[in-house]
Amino acid sequence: MSEEPVLIAHHLRRELAGDPPPVLVADADLAIMPGKFTAIVGPSGCGKSSLLYLLGLIDRPTGGQLLLDGHDLLTLSGDERAQIRLEHFGFVFQFHFLLPEFSALENVMLPLRRLGRLSPRAMKDRAMALLGEVGLAEKAGKLPERLSGGERQRVAIARALANNPRLVLGDEPTGNLDSVNSARVVDMFRDLAHNQGRAVVCVTHDPAIAEKADIRVTMLDGRVTEVRDQTGATQSATSAT
Numbered sequence: 001m002s003e004e005p006v007l008i009a010h011h012l013r014r015e016l017a018g019d020p021p022p023v024l025v026a027d028a029d030l031a032i033m034p035g036k037f038t039a040i041v042g043p044s045g046c047g048k049s050s051l052l053y054l055l056g057l058i059d060r061p062t063g064g065q066l067l068l069d070g071h072d073l074l075t076l077s078g079d080e081r082a083q084i085r086l087e088h089f090g091f092v093f094q095f096h097f098l099l100p101e102f103s104a105l106e107n108v109m110l111p112l113r114r115l116g117r118l119s120p121r122a123m124k125d126r127a128m129a130l131l132g133e134v135g136l137a138e139k140a141g142k143l144p145e146r147l148s149g150g151e152r153q154r155v156a157i158a159r160a161l162a163n164n165p166r167l168v169l170g171d172e173p174t175g176n177l178d179s180v181n182s183a184r185v186v187d188m189f190r191d192l193a194h195n196q197g198r199a200v201v202c203v204t205h206d207p208a209i210a211e212k213a214d215i216r217v218t219m220l221d222g223r224v225t226e227v228r229d230q231t232g233a234t235q236s237a238t239s240a241t
């Protein structure tokens with residue numbers, strides 16, 4: 001498995017307008033590794049989600065660089081960024097954001113339709129296979145309202161994986177789940193990293209997630225204050241303003 005980072009943040013910064021400008025993320029340096037499960041932790045309001053949205057091209061930084069395979073993503077147009085997001089990133093949020101009028105299967109097929117690389121038959125087969133992987137093949141025809149909270153989140157994970165993304169980003173993905181479903185989702189995320197070689201990054205308040213992560217990124221007041229791997233070794237976390 002490659003040991004090169006898939007995504008590198010270099011002095012990534014997000015300020016809002018103001019005088020002085022409020023700083024949501026202060027010059028974050030991070031290397032996101034394939035095959036690793038990374039947790040971003042820290043107190044409420046410290047900038048975890050803001051950093052994740054920058055890493056996932058959902059928000060635009062006001063400074064710094066973001067490199068995917070060495071290519072700077074911040075010079076790209078909005079359309080190019082959207083295409084990269086669709087191809088390389090899968091997102092799982094605290095709320096599932098499934099479309100209520102579509103079945104589980106149709107929800108998982110949506111990103112496949114948007115990318116438009118497979119035949120209708122192949123899209124359906126892929127979506128069914130993904131629902132099978134998350135243990136929901138028999139619920140493929142059900143609307144989200146007919147599923148439990150844990151099942152909906154598993155459909156959201158299947159949807160996030162539809163286009164076979166190299167990066168899977170989660171923002172409090174277990175925030176609405178009980179402990180059993182939460183543990184199941186954490187195990188899935190670990191599997192995505194360890195057995196499928198994806199780079200998995202999760203913002204979390206949940207100690208069970210943080211404990212199971214290979215790499216723990218700690219933030220405070222918009223800064224990355226520590227990057228610690230499972231062995232306890234710390235990487236440098238420069239975040240000088």
Ligand SMILES: Nc1ncnc2c1ncn2[C@@H]1O[C@H](COP(=O)(O)OP(=O)(O)OP(=O)(O)O)[C@@H](O)[C@H]1O
Pocket residue numbers: 016024042043044045046047048049050051203
């Ligand atoms: N668009 C915005 N406009 C103004 N303030 C914002 C905006 N986005 C985030 N903030 C503020 O920036 C800070 C960081 O927010 P962020 O959601 O990144 O923190 P967080 O660590 O993920 O918090 P939590 O754990 O509570 O979800 C917070 O004080 C938040 O209120």
